[in-house]
Amino acid sequence: MTIPRTFYQELADQSLAGHTLDKATCGRILSDSAIELLPLLDAAYQVRRHYFGNEVRVHVLNNAQNGHCPEDCHYCAQAKTSKADIEEYGMKPESEMLEEARQAYAKGASCYCMVFAGRGASQTRIDRLKRIVSTIKQEFPDREICVSTGFVDNSGARELKTAGLDRLNHNLNTSEANYPNICTTHTFADRLNTVMAAKAAGLKVCSGMIVGMGEEHQDIIDVALKLREVKAESIPINLLVPIEGNQLDKAPDYLTPQFCLRVLSLFRFLNPSAEIRVAAGREIHLRSMEVMGLYPANSLFLQGYLNAKGETNANTLTMIKDAGFTIKSDYPLEDLIATQANGPSAVLTDQQKILLKSLKELRPAMYTNLSS
Secondary structure, three states, rough: OOOOOHHHHHHHHHHHOOOOOOOHHHHHHOOOOOOOOOHHHHHHHHHHHHHHEEEEEEEEEEEEOOOOOOOOOOOOOOOOOOOOOOOOOOOHHHHHHHHHHHHHHHHHOEEEEEEOOOOOOOOHHHOOOOOHHHHHHHHOOEEEEEEOOEEHHHHHHHHHHHOOOEEEEOOOOOOOOOOHHHHOOOOOOHHHHHHHHHHHOOOOEEEOOOOOOOOOOOHHHHHHHHHHHHHOOEEEEEOOOOOOOOOOOOOOOOHHHHHHHHHHHHHHHHHOOEEEOOOOOHHHOOOOHHHHEEEEEEEEEEEOOEEEOOOOOHHHHHHHEEEEEEEEOOHHHHHHHHHOOOOOOOOOOOOOEOEOOOHHOHHHHHHHHHHH
């Protein structure tokens, strides 16, 4: 059956008008082989272009504390149940995180994201985060800062907002129905409560999901609708990175490039004005179609993820430029590509094994200082 071109235009028009697609249509976007990919991406791009033009927002992750987590999230190399060979360390000194913020912004990042392992933020951690955020804001008042630090209550969220924090990240990861299958040490409600605490404090919310953890199509739809309901400003779509030693150490067959692009398009239609980020796993699962992810999505990570390697900065920035996109940065895209062209070649896997970051990659400020 041939789908009429009016179907795709109606998807874009309904999204731009603020209407929610019905669940049957959402399911078709994910599963109906008669729906062609290129017209679908074009419809999603119409929505993306309306809100963000041709701009790509670049984020850099700082793994500010690695390991020592008491939770059993099955996808995470830092979980207490993971046997992944990661480089563990405690919270980085404030001076190191400030220097890494400088490096991130100099590489073209519009948002600097600090991620801290652990169940939640104690008052001691909140106080320390306030100092770090305030220090970075003093030097970079116009740049965005995002923090991911586990569960945060209403009081902690308000304190971080007062200190100058822009965004709080706390991913829903999967649907409420599927959540017991990926974690037993906390619940979906625990995560949602932190998202709502951030919203109540006036913080922007960064919250997304991981696709590829055995979920059904309805689970993906439910997460997209929940994030629409809470009005999440930033939505990272992660594609499972199957790290050896994790409980979830194999990617499912359904994570094809076409399916991943359908997921990104669905999230764009249901969350038209949100920053949709094609996040972890884009290099692995989108493969030769990676650049197509920027048609529904308007954001990505630079220089890898928490523990897993990613594409080189120069290659990622060149991909953006070659596709005719720009980036949100104080520095011209061509200059950023030129300054990072001599970096290491990208090696993401070794005989299908995901390669983890070295300590030098995890703590670039410390190693820069040692060599200077």
